[in-house]
Amino acid sequence: MRTPLLVIWLLFVSSILFGQQKWTLEQCLEHAKVENIQVQQRLIQAENAKINLQQSKQNLLPDLNMYVGQSFSFGRSIDETNTYQNNNVQNTNFSLSSSLNLYDGGRMFYAIEKSKLDFQALLLDVEQEKSTIELQVLLHYFQVSYAKKQVELAENQYALTSNQLEKTKALIDAGRLPEGEIYQVKAQLSQEELAILQAKHEVNNLLMQFAQLLLIDDVDSFDIEDVEIVAREEYLLPMFENVYTSTIATMPSIRAEQLRLESANQQVRIEKSAYYPRLSMGASYGNGYYNAENRLNLPFSEQWQQNQNIAVTLNLQIPIFNKMSVINRVKQSELAVKSQELVAKNTKIQLRQELQQAYLLTVAAKEKISVSENNVRAMQKSFDYQTEKFDSGVSTIYEYNEAKNALTKALSNQTQAMFEFLFRSKAIELYMGK
Numbered sequence: 001m002r003t004p005l006l007v008i009w010l011l012f013v014s015s016i017l018f019g020q021q022k023w024t025l026e027q028c029l030e031h032a033k034v035e036n037i038q039v040q041q042r043l044i045q046a047e048n049a050k051i052n053l054q055q056s057k058q059n060l061l062p063d064l065n066m067y068v069g070q071s072f073s074f075g076r077s078i079d080e081t082n083t084y085q086n087n088n089v090q091n092t093n094f095s096l097s098s099s100l101n102l103y104d105g106g107r108m109f110y111a112i113e114k115s116k117l118d119f120q121a122l123l124l125d126v127e128q129e130k131s132t133i134e135l136q137v138l139l140h141y142f143q144v145s146y147a148k149k150q151v152e153l154a155e156n157q158y159a160l161t162s163n164q165l166e167k168t169k170a171l172i173d174a175g176r177l178p179e180g181e182i183y184q185v186k187a188q189l190s191q192e193e194l195a196i197l198q199a200k201h202e203v204n205n206l207l208m209q210f211a212q213l214l215l216i217d218d219v220d221s222f223d224i225e226d227v228e229i230v231a232r233e234e235y236l237l238p239m240f241e242n243v244y245t246s247t248i249a250t251m252p253s254i255r256a257e258q259l260r261l262e263s264a265n266q267q268v269r270i271e272k273s274a275y276y277p278r279l280s281m282g283a284s285y286g287n288g289y290y291n292a293e294n295r296l297n298l299p300f301s302e303q304w305q306q307n308q309n310i311a312v313t314l315n316l317q318i319p320i321f322n323k324m325s326v327i328n329r330v331k332q333s334e335l336a337v338k339s340q341e342l343v344a345k346n347t348k349i350q351l352r353q354e355l356q357q358a359y360l361l362t363v364a365a366k367e368k369i370s371v372s373e374n375n376v377r378a379m380q381k382s383f384d385y386q387t388e389k390f391d392s393g394v395s396t397i398y399e400y401n402e403a404k405n406a407l408t409k410a411l412s413n414q415t416q417a418m419f420e421f422l423f424r425s426k427a428i429e430l431y432m433g434k
Contacts, residue, residue, distance in 0.1 A: 038129050052118070056112045063100075069092070093288045096285045169182065240356070243432060268330065375414070
């Protein structure tokens, strides 16, 4: 009995550990790209475009249709002598027909190329949607990580104040501080305990929002790995022109709009093909069986031999005047090309502006790191000095708390600068397709 119980216990423990496993950034990105509703909708649109492409190729094939008809006639009818007779007649008809387009000015081949371009553009739309969700995931991931860091800072603040409480008690017992000082420290400790609670609530709230973005149902057990803070020497940032060049070459939206421009040009060729004659070929086979009462009817086999009809046709359609519809459709398609050229151009302009702003904010965040580090060093020295004075009984609780709060704020600003730079530099990497 021990072995089954041991197995069940191990499975239970492993399920708990798995449920509590923290998600890495890579896992979050991959999960979002698969589960995101907008990405799935784009995939459906791409699949529909793939079907359109297949159909445009299959339009080159001939068609084949069959017709079978059975008619019954009762009462007076005219026979072959042009005389009315009371007769019941059955008539069976059968036919096969097929047609094949031989030449249409290249219309179907242009349509194939256009469908191919539309399909490729929609595939790039899928990738662009994935890039969009990647940026959202990245933002949420760093927001949660930063909020966790704020909890650590709040807990460190609480630990310092707890230590301060013990020192204050000792100084009061030694008669070096008035008894009223202890109440200020306890009030400060209570405020910092509340700050820890609020910081943890913020983490839980951000984790819930992140889980909702990832479409994860089990919100309570969802958690992420902390962001690794690298040394400042590793905070490298490429030149802007290199960022822009790489982004233009890899950004799906840029390539998608270029493909749509090529598709619009193909539509112009499709419309112009209507200027040319169209040549098609057709073939048909027909047969039938006739049976009338009160008459001598030939057997089915003989009628099948005698009634068959075979026809082969060539049809040439030459456009002469179509109420200017072809000319107007060509003009409209050419205007569509100009419109798409502006869309493609505007997409590049917007991308460059977005990159310029993102790059500027990244540079500013990097500069903030250096300034915040200097500020932390200065505030740390001030705090150490006030700590020595307080321990010696020559400084007040107010002065000590002022120095401690200033150091905490400096540490918070330093953390914010580091997380902001890491987020923005990672976002630029995503822009560049890395």
